[in-house]
């Protein structure tokens with residue numbers, strides 16, 4: 469991977485966290501030059517793995533806003549990820565002048581849990597029930613706080629009494645009460661190409677969360693004696709392949725989410741690029757979708773060299789980061805770049 473041979477002078481840029489290694493490495497595999505905007509003190513991995521042709525150090529990510537003219541002059545295309553939205557917030561992202569891969573009109577539908585629910589319902593997906601008030605709780609529920617990063621502070625309850633007891637111990641914040649689905653969590657990584665009108669299933673992961681994924685190592689009696697509270701703070705991701713007979717439904721769900729998204733924005737363009745359905749599958753093999761992420765998810769970092777599924781499709785290493793770069797490259801070649809940038 470040397471200097472840029474493709475991309476018509478365009479460079480791929482992102483900010484240094486989340487899936488930046490994968491995004492920039494994938495961009496270089498496709499022949500693009502890369503730019504990383506990174507907070508001081510967080511640059512070591514990017515230097516070590518040499519994914520950035522240009523490393524711009526800032527004291528806070530949102531200083532990128534002051535670098536827009538420079539990025540524009542370098543024909544940079546921004547690839548967003550979760551840290552990007554944390555750093556800038558929805559309004560700033562919507563106002564960005566630097567070309568951005570993805571449909572910004574979908575963002576508000578993803579950011580608001582209620583709008584997101586409307587979207588997933590329109591797609592005909594099965595969702596966990598939402599309880600309007602604690603008194604309605606009639607089974608296991610998970611209480612989720614708005615804006616909680618990595619599921620911090622989420623807790624479980626089985627009754628209104630338990631809910632009130634536990635919520636008292638936490639700082640006041642808005643929350644939703646959602647049916648807790650007992651099953652196997654599966655995070656599905658998709659890519660939808662507006663150029664080929666094809667939905668691709670890229671890979672799957674399961675999460676490694678602290679402390680919930682270590683509680684099983686402690687005997688039930690000790691768990692009770694220690695008075696443990698579960699938390700769901702994400703620390704990493706683990707690879708997964710699914711039972712093959714589940715794949716038709718997985719394709720169907722992804723296609724339904726894309727199709728329904730076209731009814732959400734005025735332009736009928738809808739969702740494209742990478743996205744993920746976060747699901748729990750029950751013992752009777754029903755997928756409950758509890759969230760959609762309309763962007764690259766960190767679980768795809770497992771597959772920098774491709775997944776079993778991208779192997780089948782591409783026969784060469786194809787990460788989600790590389791897939792994004794390939795889409796941009798194809799759009800440049802077909803003179804359709806404007807259709808995939810915002």
Ligand code: ATP
Nearest residue numbers: 596610616617618619646647648649653700748758
């Ligand atoms: P994200 O970073 O994806 O926005 P988050 O902080 O909003 O995450 P979730 O992913 O919604 O948190 O949930 C955290 C944890 O709770 C995950 O382990 C997930 O599998 C589990 N979980 C969430 N909703 C449910 C549900 N309805 N039933 C069972 N488990 C759930």
